[in-house]
Amino acid sequence: MTYEDVLAKYEPVIGLETHVELGTRTKMFCGCKTDFGAEPNTQVCPVCLALPGSLPVANRAGIEATIRIGLALNCDIASWCRMARKNYFYPDMPKNYQISQYDEPLCTDGYVDVELDGKQYRIGIERVHLEEDTGKSLHVGGATGRIHGATESLVDYNRAGIPLVEIVTKPVPGVGALAPEVARAYVTELRDIIRSLGVSDVRMEQGSLRCDVNTSLNLPGEEWGTRTETKNVNSLRSVERAVRSEIIRQAAILDDGGRIMQETRHFQEDTGATRSGRSKETATDYRYFPEPDLVPIAPDPAWVQELKASLPERPSSKRAHLREEWGISALDMQSVANAGAVELIEETIAAGASPAGARKWWMGELARRANEQGIELAAVGATPAQVAALQKLVEDGKLNDKLARAVLEGVVSGEGDPAQVMSARGLGIVSDTGALAAAVDEAIAANPDIAAKIRDGKVAAAGALVGAVMKTTRGQADAKTVRDLILSTLGVS
């Protein structure tokens, strides 16, 4: 069954649960640092290792960041709520419970608007709550990095206790075949909103933004189907792929008269498919109860008002401003946003490029490379400053388009800045008129018939000679200079 066949028959309902690691300087319930990539088990203390007798103290910055996220997502902020213990065993969770929130989330009932193909979709937000992250298990000795086939498992508790905000959408029905794109657009918008708040670096590749995607299918007019939850989808592109592949998988089972199991599934980057995880636990399995070691959270309404008043401009309205500055259509701006290129282009312009020049590289050559490699645009290997420098070399006439693409290839392969790559690879435009004149003379001598035509006034024939010169200079000449030189050599200009 193709995707189109499936959507002609079934209606998908999606839902998204997103975890955002906050960028607070210290952990949620202790004073340990939160630097990414530190030596394993160097950012730990009795509290986040759950040694007997240690007690948590809430980090005000974590609560403030959660409220700001809630406000930016148009949520109501609870005037009083508690943390809760979520009990389960996991080797990378030293307390054997996670401090989370259950029936008293800090923020509830908001929404995010996303735009797709000129149409707006409102994604309801069920809740935004605060919890702590777990540590990280490393399975070594095997080929896949998974526990299967590993010879040893190691645990790093540096991440244990880092504040985590979970954002849960309401079910999203009625988006039909666009379900994968809507899911991606939502995560993109959410990422941009949270980044604009400065509360997290929201880097999917480093795990500071992690996404679980719920998908179900039903026949038109019937009740919603059983949903599966695809865990830890690690890029925007994977969000889209995970929804699409899960829709196709479920449809095949339903068409065979089968039943969808309520379970968690794992997204596989290499195949784009999901594989079965565990059957879904229910809330009762976790035996939630209010955390007795922490006082309730009762944010002062005046403080919440203050936080609301100081929210930054929404990414969507900022995009509207930028769209005017850059002079592009709404549709073009939307593709820029969906490609995750807004900030990259903004920074490239700030580094000195024209809006058109900046957009050309990020949405053209670099977007193509990112797509080919299945990676995010920001991870493609060129910085905004490098792209601005490249565009300047083009505008100064030191590179033509073709040579600039070759230089860019060197830049993304880590050979250095554009100017370095240009000189190391010998890619600059030949502007030495002596060398060019020799190539022009050679082309005229090799093509006497064409030269004669040009002398007779058929100037259009010069194109063939320009082509010949470009060939001998391996594309490293400026075509207009060559043409002028040919005409003046033949005495027709």
Ligand SMILES: [Zn+2]
């Ligand atoms: Zn600690």
